[in-house]
Amino acid sequence: MKKFNIIVLTTILFSSMVLSSCSKGEKKETFNLFNWTYYTPDSVLEKFEKEYNCIVKTDYFDSNEVMYSKLRAGAKGYDLTIPSSDYTSIMIKQGMVQKIDHSKFPNSIYINPDALVKAKDYDPDMTWSVPYCLAANGIAVNKTKVKDYERSYDIFKRKDLAGHMTMMDDMRLTIGSALKYLGYSLNSTDDKELREAADLVKNEWLPNLLKFDAEGFGKSFASGDFWVCDGYAEIVYGEVPEDRQEETIDFFVPDTGSGAYLDSMVILKDAKHYDLAMKFIDFSHRPEIYAEFLDALRFPPYINMEAAKYTTRKPMYGPETLAKVELKMDVGEALQKYDALWQEIRFAAE
Template identity: 80%
Template sequence: MKKFNVAIFSMAAFVLSIFSSCSKEKKETFNLYNWSYYTPDSVLEKFAKEYNCKVKVDYFDSNEMMYAKLRAGAKGYDLTIPSQDYTSIMIKQGMVQKIDHSQFPNSKYINPEALEKAKGYDPDMTWSVPYCLAASGISVNKTKVKDYEKSFDIFSRTDLAGHMTMMDDMRVTMGSALKHLGYSLNTTDDKELREAADLIINKWRPNLIKFDAEGYGKSFASGDFWVCDGYAEIVFAEVPEDKHDEVIDFFVPECGSAAYLDSMVILKDAKHYDLAMKFIDFSHRPEIYAEFCDALKFPAYINKEAAKYTKKKPMYPVETLEKVELKMDVGEALSKYDALWQEIRFSAE
């Protein structure tokens, strides 16, 4: 859902470069199960060369797909990169191995604020190492909307009706309402959840074209959607880079918003544990992590030292991420969210 299919890396070129660069001698193969286009080819190529290994990558496009495949018994992967709720689940279910900090000198570059956000499941990097923190928020087409408050209240504006959309994602959209009302997006309180649902149904939903989790980036780029609640990367990926500053204003309201924290974990049956640890440490060399930031235009929040090496302007300032809250596993209370979300969706029919 949240990852985007941007043709910025050539898969064929990557496979050719990795395997043609390896000699005929037998080499260990590091098996990475990764989000599509999430680790730059340049990083994988450098890793393979430095550690005299092969790199094989399989891809997934949702946490659910990754988790289901592993639970179904898929073998052979050494490392994967789940989001916070699935990282928590995988830790609880014994699906991952502990991080060997003696092999992780670059842990000194991990932002303590990022670990504070992970306090609900792994604040000491016992089982996981943060890779990317990214925010949901509001994207406004500045060529279409000239005067606006940087708040979720924008979705209450009837003059923008028919030109706005919010995520077709229960936790993100209800999270936006909860944060606007001053509550945690992980609340399980019935009154707070009811209040958030009523806000969406009565104030925001009448002004939306629809709830959309996949096509809002393209519709924003085409000019059909002027205001979108969702992930910045979805919008930035569809608007030509030379038009980003002219067209897009992405912001997180002062009340905060939902975010995801993707972390590297070594799988329980990994055959190449030491290579996986090397990859984790390699990824967090500041000059290497900067390549990830430049490729996908994320701010260097997880590894702030990398900002010294970045060459491109990120989608939003690093300070934006200080306001976000992670969507966590709410356990049995998820049924409360689901019941209200069905009511919200039914109101859209």
């Protein structure tokens, strides 16, 4: 998951020292959620608290690395968190999560089977995790600046657009885009394929890029300085006023494919409120509740397609876009190969 300023959500914070009492004098259970800083609308949390007579206490992270490092360092008390696919895989392998009780998850019927196919390498049957959001890395073109273009990675070869284009400052995604363009897996560990992809980035795309940028490109796109940006749609849409988005932004995933993140809900090994965690997972996937998440962040109804019946806002892109993406997965020790090639690319950019 990634940072963006798509929407400012006001978060209700509860003091850990104060717990409301039930009518019988009993303390309400507290469900401890470790969540992305913008991910769950207040309306959803409030409805969950009311329905299950509990308190939701939320702590936040802004990257998978922060979340994982905190848990590995021994942080206790959290019941549920929402890692991206590569970290979900790692956490499953390391025994950091509990199994999903499908007898307590009737709304599993709304999970798109195609989303589980994408998770085939680490949890195809939702044994350990439940998909929550799939979002694409792709290309955003400022239509007011670029009138004629091919919707492919070949746009980065165009010298006439040099100085107005950026790609992600992310070695896995940028090298991954080149791998997909060449017909390889985003998660390739093959030396020849990686070399070919790195050479494509360094020799054909890099000369036309202004820079690599993972976060700030949205503001520069909105101001008209950047015309073509490789990245997550939400970063661009979060900066362009909504009444200008239609005329300004063309976001697409090339037919050759791109990277994506699949964030999934997992119940942590030391969770003290397993039943509430299962209730939260099931509640989140009620179509009318999931629609509130989609409306807040404007993601397409890919994971829970039934929710489309209840949405009120147009998504940034359609569910069909996500059919072309491949998840970024943990590549183990091969990450060192990516790092070495990335340092070579970055050196050439200086």
